[in-house]
Amino acid sequence: MSKVITARSEDYSQWYNDIVKRANLADHSAVRGCMVIKPYGFAIWENMRDQLDKMFKETGHVNASFPLFIPKSFLSKEAEHVEGFAKECAVVTHHRLMNAPDGSGVIVDPSAKLEEELIVRPTSETIIWNTYRDWIKSYRDLPLLINQWANVVRWEMRTRLFLRTAEFHWQEGHTAHSTSEEAVEETLKILDIYEKFAEEYMAMPVIKGVKSVNERFAGAVDTYTIEAxxxxxxxxxxxxxxxxxxxFAKAFDVKFLSENNKEEYVWATSWGVSTRLVGGLIMTHSDDQGLVVPPKLAALQAVIVPIPKPDAIINEAADKVIAALKDKGISVKYDTDAKKRPGFKFAEYEMHGVPVRIGIGKRDLEKNQVEIARRDTGEKTSVDLDGAAAYIEKLLVEIQDNLFNKAKKFRDDRISRADDFDTFKEILNGKGGFVSAHWDGTTETELKIKELTKATLRCIPLNNEKEAGKCILTGEPSKERVLFAKAY
RNA sequence: CGGGGCGUAGCGCAGUCCGGUUAGCGUACCUGCUUUGGGAGCAGGGGGUCGCAGGUUCGAAUCCUGCCGCCCCGACCA
Incomplete structure (x- = not known):
């Protein structure tokens, strides 16, 4: 049992905070609601970013960069959009500071007031669509498939490291199409990429679905989601x-001439994932010993601990293993710090979620072996020195699979059906998770359910079976089940 | 914005009620020796505007006034 991490069973929130801090992922900063992402945490985000970036580019998207600031008037051009974001905007009003007349420090120079206030982007649809107006004239300019990696600011009332911070890093894709069908196809293509990334790389099972009107993105016709x-x-x-x-095409007057010389408004999509994924990664796999990172995203996949400390014989064996691992593209670190004892290092690397630990000591080397410990199960095995790299290569795949299967079983065990409101409440207050239930399709009922149970409508799953039933709250007829859950 | 809590060494805290030597403990850090197969032991050492600004007092971490910041719970949200 870890000495520095609160057990999940004792206080889940505290456990989460302990992991983030003790695994050196992030810290609270001097700025309210904003975090400092530390090198180890950022390395995981970089791995996520690189993989997603590759997947976006493979499907024809390109990166660009749009301004951090958005003129206030832009935000208000799409009515629903501004309503959705107005309450959480950081606003720039001045452009100069001056020394306070009384010598008390620096103040905002009142004469440097901006003509028009600038909003620090909470999302970039408006500034981007304002730009697209100039870029799109003809059907030949379409589709326009652009992504940007950026930081955005949403002045949230309550923040949590990675899960909800006032400033966060993300990618936002903004595409323009000549037909509605093509735009919908793009929206779903990206959803599939997100699903693939979550499941194959993060080992985090997700449910694809569509949001209710109430949960829809401000300014969207439809919002699709992956829910973990x-x-x-x-x-x-x-x-x-x-x-x-x-x-947005209508709000920013973005039109194109079609093949048959007709002027039409452009069809749009936007899509994003953020550093919140790091929070999801932590809460999907980690345990009371610390962080657990799936091999495909680990900042460091394997670590070699000399037992008790480095010497010529151990170094020689370590060098062999390192060379063989690097050959296979597996990242590895040899911890040669002679001041720290092996036990300390074991605990430290477990805390940081390194998937595989290789222990090399005299006891093993006498048999020409090394000890291999896997982070996900804690299991240790001795293997021949020469076969270590090949063993680890297979083991990393096995760990990746095991983490996904374990998380999937956990998730699947927590999808329950409820056919009446008492059962619904009982499940939410008991084992929790997703509850599949009939709903009459109205926002009013959705909000009432939220008020009574704190559960929100997470999504209407995409491959839902049609099934006639009655709304668990109102008894009105329903065509299909939807998923409710308490959510972050 | 409502409720609760907290600001004292990198981190975690005691001391504050009831003012009084040089502000203390654990941990981390540095040096040395002994250790080393699951978070080592001993000895020595460095590190502090006690959140900020006023005030009361011979004297303030401690009392008074004002301000600032952060965390947790709720409403809002990626």
Whole structure:
């Protein structure tokens, strides 16, 4: 049992904070609600970013960069959009500071007031669509498939490291299409990429679905989502992909001439995932010993600990293993710090979630072996020195699979059906997780359910079976089940 | 914005009620020796505007006034 991490069973929130801090992922900063992402945490985000970036580029997207600031008037051009974001905007009003007349320090120079206030982007649809107006004239300019990696600011009332910070890093894709069908296809293509990334790389099972009107992105026609389930049985919206219809094209007057010389408004999508994924990664796999990172995203996949400390014989064996691992593209670190004892290092690397630990000591070397410990199960095995790298290569795949299967079983065990409101409440207050239930399709009922149970409508799953039933709250007829859960 | 809590060494805290030597403990850090197969032991050492600004007092971490910041719970949200 870890000496420095609160057990999940004792206080889940504290456990989460302990992991983030003790595994050196991030710290609270001097700025309210904003975090400092530390090198080890950022390395995991970089791995996520690189993989996603590759997947976006493979599907024809290119990167660009748009301004951090958005003129206030832009934000208000799409009515629903501004309503959704108005309450959480950071606003720049001045452009100069001056020394205070009384010598008390520096103040904002009142004469340097901006003509028009600038909003620090909470999302970039408006500034981007304002730009697209100049870029899109003809059907030949379409589709326009652009992504940007950026930081955005949403002045949230309450923040949590990675899960909800006032400033966060993300990618936001903004595409323009000549037909509605093509835009919808793009929206779903991205959702599939998100699903693939979550499941194959993060080893985090997700449910693809569409949001209710109430949960829809401000300014979207449809919002698609991937929903994951954390170890405390609360749901996490892990990524969203929006079909924006012609809303932004109309707001920013973005038209093109079609093949038959007709002027039409452009069809749009936008989609994003953020550093929140790091939070999801933590809460999907980690345990009371610390962080657990799936091999495909680990900042460091293997570590060699000399037992008790480095010497010529151990170094020689370590060098062999390192060379063989590097040959296979596996990242490895040889911890040669002679001041720290092996036990300390074991605990430290477990805390940091390094998937595989290789122990090399005299006892093993006498048999020409090394000891290999896997982070996910804690299991240790002795293997021949010469076969170590090949063993580890297979083991990393096995760990990746095991983490996904374990998380999937956990998630699947927590999808329950409820056919009446008492059962519904009982499940939410008991084992939690997703509850599949009939709903009459109205926002009013959705809000009432939220008020009574704190559960929100997470999504209407995409491959839902149609099934006639009655709304668990109102008894009105319903065509299909939807998923509810308490969520982050 | 409502409720609760907290600001004292890198981190975690005691001391504050009831003012009084040089502000203390654990841990981390540095040096040395002994250790080393699951978070080592001993000895020595360095590190502090006690959140900020006023005030009361011979004397303030401690009392008074004002301010600032952060965390947790709720409403809001990726």
């Amino acid at each position: 389930l954390m170890q405390d049985s609360k749901a996490l919206q892990a990524g969203t992909s929006h079909f924006l219809g012609q809303n």
